[in-house]
Amino acid sequence: MKENGYDYSVVRGFAFSAIFWLIVGLLVGLWLAAEMILPQLNLTPWLSFGRLRVVHTNGLAFGFALAGIFSCTYYILQRLTKVPLAFPRLARFHLWLFNIAIALAALSLFAGMNTSKEYAELEWPLDVGIVIMWVIFAINVFGTLIKRKEKQMYISLWYIIAMTVTIAVLYIVNNLEVPVNLFKSYSIYAGANDANVEWWYGHNAVGFVFTVPILAMFYYFLPKSTNLPIYSHRLSIIAFWSLVFGYLWTGAHHLMLTPLPEWIQTVAIAFSIFLIAPSWGSVVNGYYTMRGNWDQMRTNYLVKFFIFGITFYGLQTVQGPTQGLRTLTAFFHYTDYIPGHVHMGTMGWVTMIISASFYYMMPRITGKELYSIKLANLHFWLILVGQLLFTVTLWIAGIQQGAMWKATNPDGSLTYSFLEGVVALYPYWKIRLIGGLIYFVGIVVFTYNLIMTARGAGVKLAETRAQTA
Amino acid sequence: MDWVDWAYLAFGGALVAVFACIVFYYYKPRRKRHVEEPKYRMLDDD
Amino acid sequence: MSVYSKPITFALLSAVVILVGTFITLFIPMMLPSTQPVSDYIKPYTAIELEGRDIYIREGCNNCHTQTVRPLRTEVARYGEYSKPEEFAYDRPFLWGSRRTGPDLNRVGGKYPDSWHYKHMNDPRSMFAKSNMPAYGWLAKRKLDTKYSYRKVSILGYGYSESDVRNQIEEYRKKVTSADYPARAVRESVTPPELRSELTEMDAIIAYLQKLGRDVKALKKKEMRMVAEASPVTASKRNPFAGSKKAAEEGEKIFKKNCAVCHGEDAEGGIGPNLTDDKWRYGNSDSDLYTTISEGSPNGMPSWKGKLGNEAIWKVITFIRSQREQD
Ligand code: HEM
Ligand code: HEM
DSSP, rough: OTTTOOHHHHHHHHHHHHHHHHHHHHHHHHHHHTTTOOOGGOOHHHHHHHHHHHHHHHHIIIIIHHHHHHHHHHHHHHHTTTTTOHEEEEEHHHHHHHHHHHHHHHHHTTTEEEEOSTTTOOOOOHHHHHHHHHHHHHHHHHEEEEEOOSOOOOHHHHHHHHHHHHHHHHHHHHEEEEETTTTEESSSSSSHHHHHHHHHHHHHHHHHHHHHHHHHHHHHHHHHHHTOOSOHHHHHHHHHHHHHHHTTTTTTGGGGSSSSSSHHHHHHHHHHHHHHHHHHHHHHHEEEETTTOTTTTHHOOOHHHHHHHHHHHHHHHHHHHHHHSHHHHHTTTTTHHHHHHHHHIIIIOOOHHHHHHHHHHHHHHHOOOOHHHHHHHHHHHHHHHHHHHHHHHHHHHHHHHHHHHHBBOOOSSSOOHHHHHTTHHHHHHHHHHHHHHHHHHHHHHHHHHHHHHHTTTOOOOHHHHHOOO | OHHHHHHHHHHHHHHHHHHHHHHHHHHHHGGHHHHHHHHHHTSOOO | OOGGGGHHHHHHHHHHHHHHHHHIIIIHHHHHHSSOOOOOOOOOOOOOHHHHHHHHHHHGGTTTTOOOSSSOHHHHHOOOOOOOOGGGTTSSSSSOOOOSSSSOOTTTTSEEEEEEEHHHHHHHHHHHHTOOOOGGGGGGGOOOOTHHHHHHHHHHTOOOEEEEHHHHHHHHHHHHHHHTTTHHHHHHHOOOOTOOOOOBHHHHHHHHHHTTTTHHHHHHHHHHHHHHHHSSSOOOOTTTTTOOOOHHHHHHHHHHHHHHHHHHHTTTSSSSSSSSSSSTTTTTTHHHHHHHHHOOOOSSOOOOOOHHHHHHHHHHHHHHHHHHOOO
């Protein structure tokens, strides 16, 4: 499908890079989950939990999610501007640079070279590489936008622009550090300040990687795959500006009741509560788009992914602000409840939207139909069940853990030692591992389906057209 | 209330005002056709 | 034409929009003293402690352990005095953490003796049978690299000269390799022979752990002593369960669960001293024993008042007394 001169090679390249890093990151995640019940699995220094957890988070947030974002961005960008990429050769260089950077990131994290700042663990030479990579990406985004044939930019493009600008600011400010040597550096900020900068970054890495670009996909692929216009364009305008304005104030909800000045915590909570509004603006927009066409949940295999995905987003954006409230954070902060929150977003919202976007794009890239809708449905149910088992279990675990930490005897002494709190969680952690395995099988099915599609194994053009149109 | 509280209040008020203006602007009934038009256009073949 | 038709304007506008919150919650606090308080009683890390801290970072200990005690009653009971901003003035990066798979470590310094840490780091399950912490015995098999130590402390502005750093390293080496280092036997059991006279990564990380919260504890002790000296003799305490068999049995259970890892299953001694003989370092009266258990000791005995409470401490004392009487 080269009729418009669109360049799909990078779209496809990033899609398969995403899948590759997804599999790697999940294998590491499964190993981690097993280590929490079987510490003997910490076989070597580079397999020890502390180092491995960082490989998991970086591998999935940056290897998987970011590659998925690049893939969909390059697709959406060309489609919505109606011009080919401004610099296709640069985009291919971007693809290579990205994969080299992620591979080096994984190796260096395995080796223990890390700055300890969450989601910004990479040491300074890699930071430099990533900034260069981001500039290359931005050049293509803005170059293509400037060349565009379609005058007004559609919603998805706003989200893409906001991401491009914000990630650059976040990454540079949080990673300012003084090198000791090639493999070691110290943050330029100290103590409470460093914490404040880190979580301003950390929360917005979540906001501008796991939320903003995923919404860009949602606003493009949902109408496209249902052939229904988004319910309200003006609602999406309000939601967009409030979301990007509000997000930056909220980092300190990760630092509740710490030595950070109290007013920063209070402001963060106020804005976190406010964020429910724009987040649900998108949720409502998604639901109302389907008004009168809910039968597509059954007839169109892609709709399930989008609607369940946005539902998990909706749940998360209520759960997030509430768990930041002072009374609740006192209970939930540091417990397993938080990984429960995290994985509903990542395994629910992020994975479902990226999966469906790939299913939508791949046939249009290769010109051949999806290999198997049956397998796509199987993939859906497996990741849904796996994710729910994982997250709901961890919420319950978190509630029990929080209660055990706080339990006191009548004379005011503590009822449980710390270790009793750990031992009580083993059964939950086993269930979490099972949930993770089910989800992983779903991802293997997804991978197989996508590879077969790309190889042109699927045919029967008319049948799928009817399903997705 | 000291000046910090007033500043808080004024800033909060200003934010609410800006927000209200944006909502009123985009939700003016006579602008509706114009504001909503892009969502149909994006469905055209690209 | 609206802003939605002008990509560059749109980008600039979004930059302004995101910078409002950034400016107010990030850049303004950076200029305020409240995020960077300093205090005379908080001392910077020594070169060895800093090397240990870098190993803590390298191994990602912060992925399971926090370093902030929150001002909550149960948290203070479990870990000790809540954390203050000035304690972190020398922390670059901060290591507060976000997940507490293991306990908070902000007050761990001085809680246990060095020997406890050597044993625990080498094999966590020897201290807590059901712990899921990875074993870090291999740290004792790696010589500590101090090539960059001076460079590190000078980047961090700790104000040590090159010879200060050399001395700190040499002094610490002398301390842990000397014949009368209290943890000598355990250290040698985990350290391979060729490294016993050198500094290992294990030595450094333990030095770091022992530094955590120590300055705050020292200040607290000083304040407490001042209060004690100012007030008249406190009323002597007596064991309400003295001689009760039932209390001794309950005390035994509490002892096995909490104390036996250091003092041995039958209180015969181990990392901590034998409690069945006649030697008492901190006094032998009921009231002395109570104070030692509830407040802890300077040589590594943790304070138990938050964890056990009044009644349980007296039951443990009843058990210890009963051990003595049996012989
Ligand atoms: C309005 C939206 C949201 C708010 C206000 C919010 C709030 C929070 C809060 C308060 C925490 C910290 C909890 C603690 O440590 O006690 C947290 C953690 C987290 N959230 Fe959310 N959340 C939101 C949506 C999301 C979404 C959509 C994702 C997508 C995946 C997400 C991913 C995460 C992650 C990864 C963490 C863990 C950070 C860490 O400690 O390492 N959140 N969130
Ligand atoms: C098979 C599926 C998965 C398994 C078994 C798994 C396992 C784990 C485990 C064991 C942890 C550490 C939790 C702790 O310290 O208590 C973790 C953390 C994390 N995982 Fe996963 N994971 C999976 C999927 C994913 C996916 C798909 C993503 C992202 C796209 C993701 C992102 C994260 C993040 C951001 C954290 C850090 C959470 C925090 O700091 O609170 N995980 N995961």
